[in-house]
Amino acid sequence: EAGVTQFPSHSVIEKGQTVTLRCDPISGHDNLYWYRRVMGKEIKFLLHFVKESKQDESGMPNNRFLAERTGGTYSTLKVQPAELEDSGVYFCASSQGPGPLAGITGELFFGEGSRLTVL
Amino acid sequence: AQSVTQLGSHVSVSEGALVLLRCNYSSSVPPYLFWYVQYPNQGLQLLLKYTTGATLVKGINGFEAEFKKSETSFHLTKPSAHMSDAAEYFCAVILGPFYTGTASKLTFGTGTRLQVTL
DSSP states (O other): OOOOOOOOOOEEEEETOOOOEEEEEOOOEEEEEEEETTTTTTEEEEEETTTTTTETTTTOSTTTTTOGGGGSEEEEEEESSOGGGOOOEEEEEEESSSSSGTTOOOOOEEEEOOEEEEE | OOEEEEEEEEEEEEETTTTEEEEEESSSSSSEEEEEEEEETOOOOEEEEOOOOOOOEEEEEGGGEEEGGGEEEEEEEESOOOOOEEEEEEEHHHOOTTOSSSSOOEEOOOOOOEEEEO
């Protein structure tokens, strides 16, 4: 069974440009999360989808970030326009139940992350 | 509010030596606690978790952690390090059983990179 896949693995863009990150969750997982790790700091929550609905987007830093999950399958995270402080690794995770307390496996499955470098 | 502190961004041990990675948390309610590991070029993988019940929890690859409420700690240990344990380890917390919200936001520490030497 395929795990959580993220694309691209690494993106280098200039300040002011637009980047779109994609996440394909594990098939059948209704819950999809985005997290971000800025260099050397902690991994921080960005938002949580349940199917196509945004359950919690309290971690989104500002309105330059737009996340979508049309059809409740894959998700995209667009940064427009990108700023220097947006550089970091963006992780996607999915689970069958509501997060790490899911009744079935109790586990979030993470992708390898998309490294974004803004110059 | 909840937070996680991992002491030591880098830890180096010899192969066969004890591994001890420290994690302290603060939480307004009893927490659920997790350790995740990220091997090179891979995603985060759950090592172990504490929710309720036995405070000593065992995870994959011989790791274990003990929840100590009085010390607000959840340190990760392994009796004998192996070269394959070299990775970055993250402690994380989520609001525990008294949390009635629907969101499930993990709060992570800054990570500890473990180096294993011969």
